[in-house]
Amino acid sequence: MIDFPLLVQNLPQMLTGLLATLGLSAVALLIGFLIAVGVCTLRLAPQPMLRRLGGAYITVFRGIPLLIQLLFIYNFLPRMGLGVSPIVAAVTGLSLCAGAYIAEILRGGFLTLSPGQAESSKMLGLRGWTIMRRIQIPQVVRLTSPALVNEVILLIKASSLVSVVGVAELTRVSQNIAASTFLQLQFYFAAAVLYCIVNVTLALLGSLLEARMGRVRI
């Protein structure tokens, strides 16, 4: 049923694809996190205008399917004189989308903290930035870590969509091999196994991290 010699022969290709998947996801996660911090700050700002601006970002980049965002970035921007390379288009699409989701996760974390904490910290003479850094952020990270790990796994799987802009990641490479060998199932199965290995590892790291940080009592 499974043609092992062919599988072994094509495995290096698939691993290169997996590396592309991981690299893209890592860069997109990093940029997406930075975007998220900015957008979350806007969403929690005291000024209604800023809050609306943050809300608009989330409406657009969470509301439009990633596939359509990618096609738009790759095939529409060049018409306006902004030809982007496949890899830039892929990273841009993934980061913008991840930014929207992570911003909401972080906002959820901040909203869980009781306002009393900040007030009492202020009474004790701590400054705004110190309160954020020493009191709030450590709690938010702990509170949101299950959701963040979830998002990372979702991002890795969502990265399979970037083949529409011509980036050969794991899914695309597997499809190409499946199509060229006419052995569809075994290569899709192999891709599924590789994705699973990565995501199970991430989930394990997530639980280890949680155990290490301990529980938060609000």
Added chain:
Amino acid sequence: MLNKSNTRALCIGLLASLFSISVCADALDEVKEKGELVVGTEMQFAPFDFLEKGKQTGLNADIFKVVGEEMGVEVRFLDLPWASVLPGLSAKNFDLVGGPLIVTKERKKRYRFLTPIAEATVALLKRAGDDSITAPEDIAGKEIGAGQGSAQLRALEDYTKTLNTPVEIKGFVDNNQAYAALAVGRIDAVANSLPNIGYVAKQRPNTFEVVQPPFGEPAYFSYMGRNDEDSRALLDAISSIISEMKADGRLAELQEKWLGQSMDTPTGDFEPAM
């Protein structure tokens, strides 16, 4: 030290490295200047474009090797899912489409085709040993698959109108999904161009078999580019290299290598049947 104009130059340089700024030069000049011709294609269209031991191979690779040599440029293939290929061509993400595509009246209105490289007449692929289909008309009342939005699917639709019992046509995202569905018995046959299904049947003779003769009108495969002033000189140049290869027998040799036989294709402009 960075003065104002240096800073500006640096900024422009950075921008240019991020975005390939399109200037108003002819596509042929641009290709020559960059030393690179970019072909958008789908690496899932054996025997034209597919992978062997992880490397691109097929008729397209061989033809464009000659094209690249004669033009003195490198040829880079950009692998895209088929649905993304035509929008990418319009967006100028690459210079022309590998494919190849069947020359049809509709496509001819919007795009520019080069000299055809192979016959593309549509035929049926069935499961090996399926005695219920021995001629094209036997598909009456059965379920037949083809690539969604493909010219082959349209040829199938046209043909089934001539049958007394209706045929249920299923569109697939790509032909390989259709082959997979045929192999597991979800459909009874796949309609695609003879070179493609001929190759599939040759690779997996225990699973697939071609139903002879083809049912469609004569059709031809060709590479395709944008139908604008900008692309004209570039496409003329490539087209004339392919015509040359056709005239001196190099194309026939490659057809024999990949398609199993040499083929008679139109040389000049022609009116497609579809």
